[in-house]
Amino acid sequence: MTEKGNEKSTGFWRTAWKRYRKSRMGMLALAFLGLLAAIAFFAPMIANDEPIVCRMEYTGADGTTTNELYFPGVKETLRQLPWIGPALFSAPPPFSRMDFKFKKHFKPGRDWAIMPPVPFNPLETSEDRIQGYSGRHWLGTDELGRDVMARLIYGTQVSMRVGFISMGIAALIGLCLGAIAGYFGGWVDMIISRVIEIFMCFPVFFLILAVLAWFPPRIENIMIIIGLTRWVGIARLTRGEVLRLRELEYTAAARALGAGPFRIVFRHLLPNALAPAMVSITFGIAGAILVESGLSWLGFGVQAPNPSWGNILRDGYGLMATTPHMIPPACAAIFLAVLCFNLVGDTLRDVIDPRTRGRGA
């Protein structure tokens, strides 16, 4: 009971976060995932052969010479943003400038540039083939002379995207269907439950392989297929939770106050049923990352020359007998990302589950 007045009241998620913060492992994992997410988003400013910012003298096609600041790395980063990104092309300067190749026009002495820490493009080949770890190429280069560090960083982008988007799709389907099945019961529940059972029988990995035989092996397709198959766990948890919640009196109270079924399901019950689904979603992200890595490793995932962790592993595998330097970084990336998502999921389950609630607090 707080009589302190201005203090913000603690809702469910706020208290859950309070408990979460007490778990050192969970926080560590979350911090690492935050780092991965940041790396993924800022990849064009971390590994790029174009500078983050530069000042260049440039004579355009019409003969006028300008000497201005350019932000190619920043621009490329912001371009990834949905909706806002594309608009930046037509945005006012300085972001929209840079209609020329930096490398071709850059003159040391006359111009200056701040390069990203890894000054290589993940797709750019060079003569420095199959090199080990060095100051220039931190994690060495592959058969085509591409910088492994740069590829690893862009691979993070792929993994994060696959993890979050595919589980986003799965969560959307799973939460809605689960909640509807749980609340309405009867034949609605019957049909949805059977569909869930059917989907549970699919071996997702092989289903994806089969589907990719018909559809182009694009990353978007993989995300959609993972999303369309991985929702069952979420749906089952949500259904069970809603089944329990709808018997509680606040559901009856909401009905007695004149709320319609969809209002009750989506406003009153779903937020309360979210907790177990969140845990499942977190584990699901780890699973999706593994699936994508596996597919790329087999050559069905992200297509060459685009980098992904699985691709790097695949490229390194060919060279393993002679120069195994590409294997450890890619393995470590996959391992750590999956481990961290699982750790976050575990911690989340501990703080949300009332039966374990007293433990850490």
Next chain:
Amino acid sequence: MTLLDIRNLSVEFHTEEGIVRAVDEVSFDIPRGKTVCLVGESGCGKSVSAYSLLGLVSPPGRVVGGEALLSGETLPGKETGQDLLKLSEKGLRSIRGNRISMIFQEPMTSLNPVFTIGDQIIEAILSHQAMSKGKARRKAISMLEQVKIPAPEQRVDEYPHQLSGGMRQRALIAMALATEPDLLIADEPTTALDVTIQAQILELLKELQADTGLSVLFITHDLGVVAEIADEVVVMYASRVVEKAPARELFANPLHPYTRGLFNSLPSLGGSADGRLKTIEGSVPDPLAFPTGCKFWPRCELAVDGCREAEPELRTLAADHPVACDVIEGDADD
């Protein structure tokens, strides 16, 4: 002036074991501004009767007969006279929480844990009345004040788990009354509360009733609560109404053997010190296998052979005092 006139209400549950008639030809009316107590043991059909008025009986239960005429509001803009039992789901939704509100037994679980008290009251208001969010919020705060929650400006932003049981029940009452309904159905609202809080809540309901002219249908099995709050009492036993009377009359002159049994099983200060509490022998009959004739005869001290044959109809023995017993005599007194 009758607000709600319930006639021959019957509710059945079609289960796999058979048809259970949970409410059997129940009739009573709720006058404006008065409190009607529906009294009976667990499973006698009192809650189901109340729920069916709002169409809240869920399958396999359904209303199989009767009518519940809600009389029109004298204020302009509200719909007039309609039979609740024949309304569509949509029509019912506009009644629920608007003209008829409900509060429940468990204040602990009747509030949604993820929203603040204020959010929930505001939602209740906005789902029936067109007003701005800010105005609804002010209304919510004034409602909390009206139900005597201290520091309503702060409480409005608190979550249910931060409130005690009594406070939550107050918040629920505030939520139920925020739309200024004509009738409040209170389903054992004090059962889960301890006795002092119980008394406060009853007191609060009486005050609110005096202020707003609200009618209350109060469901309880606690005769102490009935004595405290009731204007009219309807006693139910095994799905049927066995006795109806104004509270004063019923307490002074209980007629039905079941009602008498209930009164006799109350501990009294003047009672004999050596004796054990009196009880009604036996237990509530299985609704799938009700006895023939009067459903109370297996437990009744006055039962005669005739009781097994015909189900007694309500007959008015004293003024305003119908009772469903063929044995008891009109002028019988205790």
